Amino acid sequence: MPMLQRAKERIRSKRESLAFKYMPRFADWMMRRVAMSAKGSLADEAKPVGVLIDSCIRRHAVTHEEAWIDTGTVLWGGVHPINTGYMARVPVHAASNTSEDYRDICYIGSLIALARFGTMKFFTSSELMSEQLRHPPARFQTVGYSDYSILDMVEIDSVDGERYDFITMGKLFGESHGLKDAQQERIETSGDELYKVIMSYFKYQKHSQDAWHLRTAQVHGCRYILTMDQKFIHLCQQHHSKLVTAGISVEVCSPTHLGEKLKLPKIPPWIFSYNDASFPVRSDLHMPDQKRKPSIGRRGTTINDIPPR
Numbered sequence: 001m002p003m004l005q006r007a008k009e010r011i012r013s014k015r016e017s018l019a020f021k022y023m024p025r026f027a028d029w030m031m032r033r034v035a036m037s038a039k040g041s042l043a044d045e046a047k048p049v050g051v052l053i054d055s056c057i058r059r060h061a062v063t064h065e066e067a068w069i070d071t072g073t074v075l076w077g078g079v080h081p082i083n084t085g086y087m088a089r090v091p092v093h094a095a096s097n098t099s100e101d102y103r104d105i106c107y108i109g110s111l112i113a114l115a116r117f118g119t120m121k122f123f124t125s126s127e128l129m130s131e132q133l134r135h136p137p138a139r140f141q142t143v144g145y146s147d148y149s150i151l152d153m154v155e156i157d158s159v160d161g162e163r164y165d166f167i168t169m170g171k172l173f174g175e176s177h178g179l180k181d182a183q184q185e186r187i188e189t190s191g192d193e194l195y196k197v198i199m200s201y202f203k204y205q206k207h208s209q210d211a212w213h214l215r216t217a218q219v220h221g222c223r224y225i226l227t228m229d230q231k232f233i234h235l236c237q238q239h240h241s242k243l244v245t246a247g248i249s250v251e252v253c254s255p256t257h258l259g260e261k262l263k264l265p266k267i268p269p270w271i272f273s274y275n276d277a278s279f280p281v282r283s284d285l286h287m288p289d290q291k292r293k294p295s296i297g298r299r300g301t302t303i304n305d306i307p308p309r
Contacts, residue, residue: 016281023274023283030271031113034264038114041262048121051111052217053156054227055132057255058140060105063269064089064148065293067301069282088280089146090303091270093290100256104228107259108150109267111226115154122156125216126163127183131209134179136295143298146279150272159220187212194218197246201239210235214243217250225252233257 042049070085093102114120132140142149187195187208198211210232217225227233236243236252259266273283285303287293293301 019274019281019283020277023271024276027267027271027275030267031109031116034110034113034267035117035119038119038262038264042114042119045119048115048118049224050217050220050222051115051120051122051224051226052159052213052220052222052250053122053124053128053151054213054225054229054232055128055140056228057108057226058132058149058151059292060101060228061108061151062092062140062142062147062149062292063105064091064146064273065142065287065301066090066144066146067282067285067287067303069280069285069305070302071305085302085305086280087146088282088285089148089273089277090282090285090287091273092287092292093269094286095268095270097290101228103266104255106266106268107255107264108226109269109272110259110264111255112150112153113267114262114264122151122154123159123220123222124156125158125213125220126160127187127209127212127216129158130163130179130183134183138293138298139295146277146281148272148275148277150269153272153275159216159222184208194246198243198248201242201246202235207232207235214248214250214252218248222250224258225250226255226258227252228254230254 066087067090068085069088069090070083073081073083076082093105111120112122115122137143142152184205192215195212195215198214199208202208202211210229213225214236216222225232233252233254253261270283273281282303282305285305287301288303293299
């Protein structure tokens, strides 16, 4: 290895050592600062503001995944070429990303700060959990040893318990229809009056789960539904006056909208790269095409880190 390259490796190793020690502390300080900045906006609240977390937020909250870092080929014994590298935690997005999704993800980090320090309380529901359980686990949560979801920093309780559709309504008991159809049927035959009113505005069956989530948030006292589903947001905006007349006070909004409403600074996800890390981290890299691995058939991802000769 050339002398210059060895010097660069020593510098990077020292920098990583300092990052493991101080970056989690910096991330915690940053979150406390954000939580304090929201005190003015939420000063009159007697208890934490309830927020129902949509499934798509869980998917985007997985901000780091593991990848193989390829460090090139060396000659073993001066004769046999072998590939070298190591597994590391890598941010999904580059810090320079300017997309709308990445801006939302930065505000998710800020809102998590409020939930972590008691200004907000995040919730899920039995139907949201049923919705997530019929998808591959990797879609909404971490599955790799060094993967990281920023939602892991807070507890998310269900407002109405749990359902076990994969046991009670799946093929295990010979049902001819799938879990999605079973959930759809359960919602539509619930007889809930508020749900019926919301569906009379939304009209189409494809919005039935959104209508149920809105009904759930209202019934259980949540002030917001946090989502990155723009169709859901626009649907609620379209029928805003009707929903208010029906007594719906829940606001369906994106992380960016809520973060800006509360005047929060953004927290980019790379800041959390070293949280709960006991393995190599490469916060200076990002996943290919800045996309998460597919939920099904998750082959290993390789990132080239071979220095130019």
